[in-house]
Amino acid sequence: MTNHIVLFEPLMPANTGNIARTCAGTNAVLHLIKPLGFEISDKTLKRAGLDYWDSVKVVYHDNLPDFLANVKDRKRLFVVSKFASKAYTQADYTGAEDDVDNYFLFGKETTGLPEAFMRQYADCAIRIPQNDQHIRALNLSNSVAIVIYEVLRQQEFPNLEISHEYENDKLK
Numbered sequence: 001m002t003n004h005i006v007l008f009e010p011l012m013p014a015n016t017g018n019i020a021r022t023c024a025g026t027n028a029v030l031h032l033i034k035p036l037g038f039e040i041s042d043k044t045l046k047r048a049g050l051d052y053w054d055s056v057k058v059v060y061h062d063n064l065p066d067f068l069a070n071v072k073d074r075k076r077l078f079v080v081s082k083f084a085s086k087a088y089t090q091a092d093y094t095g096a097e098d099d100v101d102n103y104f105l106f107g108k109e110t111t112g113l114p115e116a117f118m119r120q121y122a123d124c125a126i127r128i129p130q131n132d133q134h135i136r137a138l139n140l141s142n143s144v145a146i147v148i149y150e151v152l153r154q155q156e157f158p159n160l161e162i163s164h165e166y167e168n169d170k171l172k
Contacts, residue, residue, distance in 0.1 A: 001095050001158065003028045003151055005144055006067060006105040008113055011037030015109060018141035024055040026148050027159055031103075033061045064117060067105075077103045077124050080147055081112060082137055084125030091126050093151040104147055109140050 005028050010016045016032070023030040061067040071077050078091060093102055107113035118125065128146055130138055138146075152160065 001099070001155065002101045003093075003148060004031055004101060004103045005029070005148065006031040006033065006103055007140075008033045008064065008105060009035055009037070009108045010140070011109050012140070013038040015140045019144045020056045020058070021052045022141070022145050022148060023057075024052040026152060028148060029057045029059060031059045031061060031067060033064055033067050064114070071103055073100065074124070076101060077105065077121070078147075079105045079113065079118070079121050079125045080128070080143060081107065081118060081125050082127055082130065082132070083112075083118060084122075084127035086126055088126040088128055088147050088150055093154045102151060104144075104151070106140060106144060112137075 003026070005019060005023055007016065007019065007030070010032065016036075016038070020030055022028070059070075061070070076095070078088075078093075080088070095102075105113070112118075126147075128138060128143055137143075152158070
């Protein structure tokens with residue numbers, strides 16, 4: 001099973017760099033839907049992702065329909081939105097087969113996903129609970145981390161080390 005993090009028209013290079021680092025640490029594939037609000041060579045993007053870019057598989061898409069054409073099973077598409085009625089913890093991210101891929105689509109930092117698209121895919125939408133009286137939305141890179149670690153928890157952290165022995169272990 002492969003998990004895919006999909007960013008729709010990301011604007012902020014630091015967010016995308018942080019998300020790339022999360023993808024490297026969780027073995028997730030990163031999809032970027034154009035147009036991007038920055039150049040891939042942007043120093044802020046590179047700095048946020050540090051030296052992890054070589055460890056991330058990045059797939060570029062020209063637009064939302066181009067991305068959707070690559071999703072084999074729409075039942076494995078999860079649209080992350082504050083407008084969803086189902087919490088991200090209520091969805092099942094485990095697959096009956098190992099070759100099932102999960103896609104987690106996150107909207108643009110300023111405007112989210114297009115309204116017409118959201119209405120069409122409302123049944124795929126999941127929400128991270130938040131206090132909407134205090135904030136408009138959570139930070140994009142934080143939202144990705146919250147969702148992907150719930151996904152991995154349900155999948156029992158495949159190909160990740162639950163614990164690790166370090167030469168200079170600070171807890172021993």
